Amino acid sequence: MKKILLPLLLTVTLWGYGDGVIYWAPHISHGGEHSHGDHGGSSHGKHGGHGIGEATMLHAMNLEGNSSVTLIKPDLSKEDLNLSDTTLNLPKASIGGYYALILNHHTDTQIDSAIRYLSIQGRPSKVSPSKLTALPKSDLEIVPNPLHREHDRYTASKSYRFLLHFQGKPLTNAPITLETRDTPPQTYTTDNTGAFSITLPNDFKNVQVGKSENKPSEFLLVAQHSDNNLTYKSTLTMPYSLNPNDYWQSQSYGAGAITIGFLGGLMFYRRTKKGAKNG
Amino acid sequence: MDKLLTVTALRRVVQLIAFAFFVYGAMIFTTFYTGDKLTQNLPALSCAYDMKGGDMCTLIPLQHQMDHRVSGIFTKNAKVMEALMGTLITIGTVAVLILILNKAFCGWLCPLGFFQDVFTMIGTKLGLTQLGSLSRETVNKIRPIKWFIFLFLVLILPLLTGIGFLGHEWGNPYCSICPSRIMTTAMTGDMSQIYISQANTGYFILSLIADLLFGLMVALALFVRQPFCRICPILPMQTLFKKIGLLRLVKNGNSHCDTCSSCVKACPMDIYEIQNQAENKNITHSDCTLCGRCVEFCPHDGVMSFKYGPLTLYGSSKEGFKKRTKIDKWWKG
Numbered sequence: 001m002k003k004i005l006l007p008l009l010l011t012v013t014l015w016g017y018g019d020g021v022i023y024w025a026p027h028i029s030h031g032g033e034h035s036h037g038d039h040g041g042s043s044h045g046k047h048g049g050h051g052i053g054e055a056t057m058l059h060a061m062n063l064e065g066n067s068s069v070t071l072i073k074p075d076l077s078k079e080d081l082n083l084s085d086t087t088l089n090l091p092k093a094s095i096g097g098y099y100a101l102i103l104n105h106h107t108d109t110q111i112d113s114a115i116r117y118l119s120i121q122g123r124p125s126k127v128s129p130s131k132l133t134a135l136p137k138s139d140l141e142i143v144p145n146p147l148h149r150e151h152d153r154y155t156a157s158k159s160y161r162f163l164l165h166f167q168g169k170p171l172t173n174a175p176i177t178l179e180t181r182d183t184p185p186q187t188y189t190t191d192n193t194g195a196f197s198i199t200l201p202n203d204f205k206n207v208q209v210g211k212s213e214n215k216p217s218e219f220l221l222v223a224q225h226s227d228n229n230l231t232y233k234s235t236l237t238m239p240y241s242l243n244p245n246d247y248w249q250s251q252s253y254g255a256g257a258i259t260i261g262f263l264g265g266l267m268f269y270r271r272t273k274k275g276a277k278n279g
Numbered sequence: 280m281d282k283l284l285t286v287t288a289l290r291r292v293v294q295l296i297a298f299a300f301f302v303y304g305a306m307i308f309t310t311f312y313t314g315d316k317l318t319q320n321l322p323a324l325s326c327a328y329d330m331k332g333g334d335m336c337t338l339i340p341l342q343h344q345m346d347h348r349v350s351g352i353f354t355k356n357a358k359v360m361e362a363l364m365g366t367l368i369t370i371g372t373v374a375v376l377i378l379i380l381n382k383a384f385c386g387w388l389c390p391l392g393f394f395q396d397v398f399t400m401i402g403t404k405l406g407l408t409q410l411g412s413l414s415r416e417t418v419n420k421i422r423p424i425k426w427f428i429f430l431f432l433v434l435i436l437p438l439l440t441g442i443g444f445l446g447h448e449w450g451n452p453y454c455s456i457c458p459s460r461i462m463t464t465a466m467t468g469d470m471s472q473i474y475i476s477q478a479n480t481g482y483f484i485l486s487l488i489a490d491l492l493f494g495l496m497v498a499l500a501l502f503v504r505q506p507f508c509r510i511c512p513i514l515p516m517q518t519l520f521k522k523i524g525l526l527r528l529v530k531n532g533n534s535h536c537d538t539c540s541s542c543v544k545a546c547p548m549d550i551y552e553i554q555n556q557a558e559n560k561n562i563t564h565s566d567c568t569l570c571g572r573c574v575e576f577c578p579h580d581g582v583m584s585f586k587y588g589p590l591t592l593y594g595s596s597k598e599g600f601k602k603r604t605k606i607d608k609w610w611k612g
């Protein structure tokens with residue numbers, strides 16, 4: 001029993017979100033809101049999920065020493081950006097669509113990268129986001145397969161697929177860790193095509209009724225691989241929202257209403273059949 | 280084999296292919312993202328909530344434009360042309376699509392239309408008594424509903440939401456009640472759209488209507504032809520441009536038309552007007568889905584025809600009528 005309880009206790013008490021890896025985190029203002037710039041995007045709030053607004057100020061967490069930041073725009077053009085300490089202010093977006101933000105950090109023995117995709121409203125780029133995800137961004141890379149649709153969002157209790165690439169090729173049987181702030185880390189393993197699927201946890205606290213009343217949370221995927229005496233670490237962070245079907249939307253009532261509608265239609269059938277018989 | 284060579288059989292094949300594309304297209308043609316969609320303005324109920332869909336219905340951008348762009352004229356003093364540009368592009372795209380295929384988007388391509396047709400086939404095979412034609416009075420009572428839905432649920436309520444008179448739940452009220460949202464997502468294994476929302480009264484009412492309507496539509500489709508199509512707001516949208524459509528239903532009537540009502544009996548939308556006398560006239564009615572059944576079931580040579588521009592694609596004939604009637608009897612057992 002001790003053998004089971006002790007590691008479990010250690011995992012729970014020592015676990016800290018994003019410990020030991022670099023990753024992108026949105027800036028949280030004192031009011032608890034993500035900071036938003038003039039990207040034309042609305043906040044995560046009242047808009048209800050379309051044209052998801054993105055934080056325009058981000059922090060490169062756990063970053064020490066020199067690094068490089070690259071922004072790949074929806075038209076696949078690249079722009080090098082500079083961090084102010086560990087803070088990044090995104091430049092004003094000229095086109096709408098998915099942006100990829102890549103942080104690379106090298107030491108003699110370790111190559112780290114952190115990736116985040118941002119969905120920003122604006123004039124459409126006319127380039128498919130699948131081309132953005134397919135573009136190599138770092139040696140070790142977690143690739144959304146696919147990245148959620150523009151008008152969708154990552155949602156708790158739903159499953160999503162990803163690929164793990166090492167130097168452009170699928171990395172098989174490799175462990176991937178999913179971390180969120182309120183759920184202990186979960187480890188997944190890539191299959192023989194380098195793919196893996198995660199289910200985002202339903203771990204929202206103090207839930208209010210209404211999508212707009214609840215701020216999104218963050219999930220972090222961490223991959224690690226060693227090759228030629230070098231350790232590669234890569235992270236992907238994205239926001240995820242709570243699933244209304246876990247709270248104020250009832251699917252069983254929905255199924256019940258469909259059944260009532262169906263029975264109503266059958267009653268109408270009985271009436272018309274009777275009417276036809278009676279001439 | 281000869282049995283398969285009918286307009287209806289060809290239509291079923293096209294409908295099946297269209298259903299596969301519009302419901303599962305993203306899995307085959309990588310049309311997962313909005314920008315990859317074929318038109319993003321399809322005048323048929325291919326739902327944007329279906330994450331595996333190949334294209335999306337024009338009603339969703341239209342509602343969003345009313346809510347987020349057109350409303351800006353009243354709330355942000357936005358320039359009229361700037362606020363209307365998106366809507367004009369949407370309407371322009373629909374006009375081009377109608378020019379190409381006219382109302383055949385309903386009869387040949389709409390996934391929800393095919394879904395209802397399948398249930399009617401199931402009902403027939405289960406031996407349920409088919410209702411046949413609805414009375415003229417009933418049809419006349421039902422017809423205004425689609426205009427009401429189009430004007431209020433697609434245009435006015437989203438606009439009032441954008442202006443601030445209504446809550447966010449009224450931003451896309453038509454999508455909230457559309458049976459295609461439930462059908463297409465469920466067909467991909469995603470049951471998340473079947474729910475009753477308790478977020479507020481508006482969400483509750485809309486979600487309740489959606490589920491009741493879906494259940495009712497499925498049951499009615501077992502013995503009534505195309506029950507939902509009769510109130511679908513796509514029809515008014517198409518009607519705006521039906522005159523420019525290259526594909527059209529043309530009638531060159533004769534004296535038999537006064538007493539023969541084969542075309543009306545064959546029409547799944549119960550359009551009584553197609554029986555009226557017409558001389559080489561485009562009779563594509565607002566409710567017509569260009570399914571072609573009236574042409575198939577017309578027993579007179581050259582009275583009813585499908586035309587594309589100057590070309591006659593298919594015309595009615597005695598022989599065709601005999602063959603089609605025989606097949607119909609065989610199908611109904």
